[in-house]
Amino acid sequence: MSSSEDDSLVEDYYKKLKQEAEISGYHLNSDEEFTKELLSSILVNQQRYGYGACPCRLASGKNEEDLDLICPCDYRDPDLDEYGACYCGLYVSGEILRGEKKLRSIPERRPTLEERKENAGQFSDIGISASALPFPVWRCRVCGYLCARDEPPEVCPICKVGKERFERFL
Amino acid sequence: MKLEHVNGEKKGEILLFALSTCGWCKKTRLLLEELGVDYDYVYVDLTEGDERNEVIENLKKWNTSLSFPTLVLNNDKSIVGFDKASIEEELG
Numbered sequence: 001m002s003s004s005e006d007d008s009l010v011e012d013y014y015k016k017l018k019q020e021a022e023i024s025g026y027h028l029n030s031d032e033e034f035t036k037e038l039l040s041s042i043l044v045n046q047q048r049y050g051y052g053a054c055p056c057r058l059a060s061g062k063n064e065e066d067l068d069l070i071c072p073c074d075y076r077d078p079d080l081d082e083y084g085a086c087y088c089g090l091y092v093s094g095e096i097l098r099g100e101k102k103l104r105s106i107p108e109r110r111p112t113l114e115e116r117k118e119n120a121g122q123f124s125d126i127g128i129s130a131s132a133l134p135f136p137v138w139r140c141r142v143c144g145y146l147c148a149r150d151e152p153p154e155v156c157p158i159c160k161v162g163k164e165r166f167e168r169f170l
Numbered sequence: 171m172k173l174e175h176v177n178g179e180k181k182g183e184i185l186l187f188a189l190s191t192c193g194w195c196k197k198t199r200l201l202l203e204e205l206g207v208d209y210d211y212v213y214v215d216l217t218e219g220d221e222r223n224e225v226i227e228n229l230k231k232w233n234t235s236l237s238f239p240t241l242v243l244n245n246d247k248s249i250v251g252f253d254k255a256s257i258e259e260e261l262g
């Protein structure tokens with residue numbers, strides 16, 4: 001692939017992502033050069049691993065082990081809440097966008113592989129009897145969107161991640 | 171562990187664990203180059219198999235969360251993340 005083709009892929013990705021982000025109340029980092037480099041790295045990961053792993057974390061190469069760090073990762077929203085930016089600095093809060101707070105490198109929130117295995121299925125043993133509900137409730141791991149229906153939606157209507165990023169909540 | 175070397179002013183043994191795709195890692199390299207220091211780096215995402223395991227074991231000693239960038243100074247202390255102030259304080 002020539003680099004001008006690469007550039008136009010990144011440009012398209014940037015436009016689409018920026019539009020999607022703004023519609024749902026998220027913001028991309030306004031440092032366009034930095035942001036586009038991250039997007040270009042996500043495309044590199046997409047080619048390399050078959051999924052768009054977070055560019056600032058070491059991917060395992062195994063999709064099922066890395067579902068939590070396919071961009072947007074499961075840690076974006078808690079990091080936006082706590083630090084005003086995602087780990088890579090691709091997404092930022094309104095405060096950072098308006099220049100009221102400075103963007104900086106933040107600590108890693110992703111649990112280790114062992115911790116992730118332990119946490120898996122944490123909602124499966126909550127006290128409410130799921131069978132008492134007319135529908136199961138699904139939660140988007142990325143943005144927290146909840147819906148009560150037989151199956152999670154194909155694409156999260158809020159943050160646009162795929163069905164595989166949902167977990168049974170109730 | 172295969173290291174890439176960048177020539178500069180010798181300010182001790184400086185080793186950077188980085189990812190070729192990461193924005194903060196890039197900023198760290200640019201800062202090191204701005205400071206003009208001599209350093210080694212390894213792009214961990216470009217390693218494979220046994221070499222990957224060796225690099226990870228090494229990195230674990232400095233940073234158990236295995237995050238990037240991790241900068242190791244003189245085999246003695248580490249700076250995790252793009253912490254401009256700490257890097258400048260140590261190497262400026």
Ligand code: SF4
Binds near residue numbers: 053055087089
């Ligand atoms: S949301 Fe930010 S931290 Fe999470 S995967 Fe995407 S770029 Fe990385």
